[in-house]
Amino acid sequence: QGNYSVLDPLGMPELYINCEATLDQNVVVDVDTCGRGSMTRTFTVTTPGLSGSCQQEITLVHVSDFVVEFPKDSTFYCGTLPLETGEPIIHNADIERIQVSYTQQQFNTVPDACYKIQRTWKVINTCVTGAEADQEVMELPENQLGLPFPDCDLDGDGDCDGKTYRDSWTASQMPGFAQATQQYGPDTDPDLNPWDGVLTHLQIYKVIDEVEPFFVNGCSVPEYVIPFPDCEATVTLPTPEIEECSNYDLLTQIKIDGVWKDGPGPHFGLEPGVYDVKYTAYDNCNHVSHCNTTLTVINPPPVAKCKSSLTVELILQTCSVTVFASDLDDGSTDNCLNPLFFSFTPQVGDISLTFEECDIGSEPVNLYVIDKYGQVDVCSSTITIQQPSGGVCDCFASVQGIVKTETGAPIRFAEVAVESSSGNNQTHVTDGTGNYYFDLQPGDAVTLTASKDINPANGVTTFDLVLIAKHILNVNFLDSPYKIIAADANGSGTVTTFDLVELRKLILNITTELPVPSWRMIPESFVFPDPTNPWASPIDTAIYIPSVSQNYTGQNFIGVKIGDVNNSADPLNLSGHGTDDRSATDTLVLTAKQTLLPGNRIRVDVYPESKEILTIQYGLTYDTTSFRIDSLVPIFYAGDTGFGYNEQVPGQVKTSWFSESAYPVLYNENVPLYRLYFTRKGGISLNQAVLTLEPSLMVIEVSNGQGDFLALQLLTEFASNATAFLELDTPNPNPFGNQARISGRMPGAGDVLLYIYDTRGRVTALKKTFSGDGEFQFTVDAGDTPSPGKYFFSIRTEYGNENGVLIRQ
Template identity: 25%
Template sequence: AGLVQAATIDAGSFDNCSPVFLSVSRDGVEFQPQIQVNCQDQGSPLLLTLRVLDASGLENFCEMEVSVRDFLKPTLVCPPNLSLNCLQDYNDTGLTGQASGSDNCALQSITYQDISNIQPCNIGSLTRWWTATDAAGNTKKCSQLISVEVVNGATVTFPQDVLLQSCVQPSDLEPLATGQPLLGGQMCSPLSVNFTDQVFLAPAPSCYRILRHWKVIDHCLYNPNGGSAGIWEHTQLIDVQDHTAPQLVLPSDITIQADPATQKAMVSLPDVEALDCSAIQLLQHNSAFSGNPLNVSGAYPVGEHWITFSAMDACGNQAQQTLLIKVTPAYVPDPVWQVGGQLRNEAGIPVRNVPVMLLADGFYTETSADTNGVFVFEDIPDSLDYILQPFNNGNWRNGVTTYDLVLISKHILGLEPLNSPFRMLAADANLSGSITTFDILQLRKLILGITDSLPNNQSWRFVRGGYIFPDSLNPFTQPVPDQILLPFLQQQQMGQDFTGIKIGDVNGSSNPAEARELRDTLYLAYSDQQVHAGELLEVPVVLGGWAQTDGFQFGLCVNPAQFEVLHPVFEQPQWLNETHVHRTENQVWRFSWNQSFGGATPQHDTLFRLMLRAKTNGSLAGALTLNHHDMAAEVYTPAGDFALGLRARTTPDIALTQTLKLFPNPSTGTFFIQNPHPGQEMSCRVYNQLGQLVWEQSGTAAELVQVQLSTPESELYRVECSSQEHNYSGKVLVQKH
């Protein structure tokens, strides 16, 4: 607090008659010669009233603002100077002491700031400056000196000497296994621990010894320039003993044949290894044929050579192991040869994947021809009498079709002889040494699936390559050589070829890569009709121009979900009957027929009538299909071979084909057709031997219809006429002059 005198704020008040008396007031009511101010009066101006009184009691007043300020510094007492050790926290004022102070008004704060000279080991000194500040900003400072001293209280216990009974390398002997110093006590910073090893070879039973020099340093105490404080040193003895012998790794025993010229064998072997925990001091062997202590490779004479290896490790442990090198006398092998050739058919096309056997007394081997028909036997012993023979008795139907029966029939009748002895052998289905209708019967059973093979024969026959038939028109006069004899084999026998004959395949179609190209498609036909479940019906199956064909084959299927097949009815059994038909296990009706040539021909085009019982209501169209899985559907004519299809016609029925009357016959290119139904609508067509349409006419026809061919050729023409209810056909021979 402070006093404000009235005279302090007076600026020269006076009176003209008498002295004046001064007084001051805070509130302008109570006036005193002085007033008291305190710390609460700071901050805002204080309004005071000055009164001037003379002797007569007259007075006057004036006001003024007074500012109150604090210019007194606070008092501050620092804690005493002190010393700590490096483990104590000099930032803990509870440990180092707290400054105290006071102020006439209000003490605002007491703070400190350190000026440090503390070293890395946490030792040294610092000056702590304390500052007291009051509300008016007046400050007071004092200092405190704090000294931090080193601690010398560390303890070190070194590991004891160690004896190890194990096979271990010096580099593997870490302190975790042999012991390390134990550190204790108080210290200003972690101690550094280091060691160095000296390895010495030692007499048995020791392998080696290690002098491990330990050095522990307290860098806060240690002075490298002198004195022993802060450093501890010790040498530990590690003695390693090993009683395990080295392990020898040798190559396997070897048996080798001597060179015929030198009767010695060059033996080449890898290096021997000796495994041990310590270094191998000695590794040797007793072989007289190698100077390399790690390897016994060299030239060895005939006999048994027992090589002993010895190894000793650094601890004096020894091991021995023996290797046998056996050299046998030189062997001159018997010579071996190659035997091989090629299988081809008459056209030179390879016959592939056919087994070929080579046999002799006490010897048999077999191989197979590759995709080029080539076969080779390797390493065949010499001086034996060999028989070489291919054989193939599978895939019997491959290449065998009704067309082959047509060709065989023409050969038997002399109309078109088979012009090759190989084709004649293929036609001899029953291996009777002749070609007869019985061969046709056997082959037809094979085609129809009645039989799966031919009795007394094989699927293929093979004839020695280059064989010349004594009579090429009759290959049956002498046995055909189907094997090659190789007596007392003494050399290579390549080029031992054979010609393959597929039995039944007289036109050579057995090779899939040489399939026959058919000209076009002719069609079997039947009438579509609506049927009801349980209904019995006859379905005529027609082949237009049947009488002009040489033969046909096909497989017919009837949808078993729609119809039950009762049996076929043959319209002309003298040409087509049960011998030409077979029903397979999977319900395929196979047909195979060929013309008898030279005799009568079928009178109309209906092959047969199929007796069916309907299982459901519906249409017949689509219920009949041709099966092409095992049998190609084909028809053979003088004009060429055609594929055979199947169509359903929408006409009510298919009428029987009747024979036309044609005259003159033979003709020069102009002839007449006698119309069976004069005055009715009639359509007539004429086809040449190639199946090409060369003349046609439609409309109301007279009793005689004249045909005049524009460019007639000397050949047999087919004539067909049809009305709404009838079909007619005939043939006329044209001969040009």
């Protein structure tokens, strides 16, 4: 580059002159890329009037002194990628022409690894290899040259190892600059240098693979859209990216027509749909990974094209006309040249509309164009209906519907009323079909209501009470909003024990009406926002149509029979009590034990069988010409009001009882349900039964805890005449809190024993007293009954025994 000072160490001319002179230098360089060649230095001396010159020839030789540190042998564990196997590091190679290559061989059966790679590195300096780059000298690594440290540290890394070499160096020959022009030795080719220019080294690395092949980004397959005009797809599945430090094989499968097909494809003839795709990767170390996905083949939806409008006339004979959806098509197309279906709704079958006289005018419609795969496109049009040529069709609008129960049974005797904005108000009472129909003026705004208020007891039984009680106690909720509304007997918008009181009075005929109408009518279209709380928002009571412009059908009402929560009411009112079909699986026998008392009085104790009972209702009758009822004393039913008689309706005794805990109660055959006292009016037979079971008085209903219904039978037993007998008063108070009194009388003096025991028969208290005049009284404290609940008691005397029930609150 014109800086000749670097050549000064090679000498400068010595001048012997006694005058001023200038010395100039020119260098001609002839050197190749390996640093071989020559340089000619020409020096020129100039003095006033004289000049002279001389030349210096410099010969440059190449010294192949490059050193290579090859990568070490290593063991790798899969999971750390990429595998850093290393590359040769080359030193002193500023003017060398270096080429680096390697060959390798993999061994898959290795005792201590998954596989092994033997990699043979080859580094060539083409400046000294000659015509053929063959290895003529087997160099030794720096730790085998026999040199002391640090002379053996050829790469200057601070050690002498077995993977660092210098060109053509062995333990016996180490050619350097002094041998640069030596033709032979240690190499054997006839070039003018001692180096062969080739270094080789065997590197071994092993891979321990304990990791399954990993699908880096999963294996999702893009959707395939069938191009025009094809109807089927030809798909080649993509190859997912897999991370694996050893070689692996990939099995690609797709499920077509229920059969797994191997290979990425191409797969031909795929119709639109979703196909299962499975990728399985196997590595050399017997590890397997699976990745499952799907391929979705999509057929583009059709393109709907409608006529902007269509005008048709009514047919005079019928005053109607049918328009087909295909009449509106104006060249709709599909990607696949398959037939298209035309419909007025997204459903394929709605292919036509029928218009009548009340439809005269223009009406916007949608045309749905559907392909064979169910894909839909829609466009809009207008259909204009005109009067028929040569005639006129007059329009009369109508509204019709059905009044029915929640289960779909028609309701008879429902009164449907319509209020019209034109004053055309009408009413209609439904027949056995539940249907109603009104002719109205077109354009009228109308409000429809429905009502029914007859036979409040229809379908109301004691079993309804227990179902309502279970709902109140959160034991078993009523399963529809209509049943919950039916349970609201007092119209409070809630379901409470007050509703049970109202319904029980109705069942026992204490009252014949409820505080609310016997039926509540709700538009079928009304949707309860919260079905578990029907009163969460106001309940619609009417159907409103702002403008009657056509024949309105399906304007239905759902009728709810108040008190009937098991849908047993007779909606046709053909029977008095309901239509509940119950097949008895067992029989409960009641025994009326009659005892003739002094003064023409009769005591009747009604004993049950020992069975578990959940509900019971029945009616008894007696002959009012022969007997007068004096009193009814509850014993097993102590504290309950679910039975009795009405002096305004003589001759009847009714029972409606259910377990208020909503669980069955075990009847005690030794304790009467209740005791009745009658006075005889005439000289009747002593063996004449006072009470008769009468199914027509009220529905007989007995159920147990398993959901079974039982038949009921009443037997009568006649006891001996009692000229002197043990008489027991009703415990007072009963139920009790802290104390109760049990009193009575017997014909004479004597000991009186009081036993109190729980429902399991365990004695909780025993008391004894002596009565000199026959009158006796016991005080029962709370301590005599360990906890609140029902307890039985027994009075035992030499004149007889009496049993009863105590209720501890």
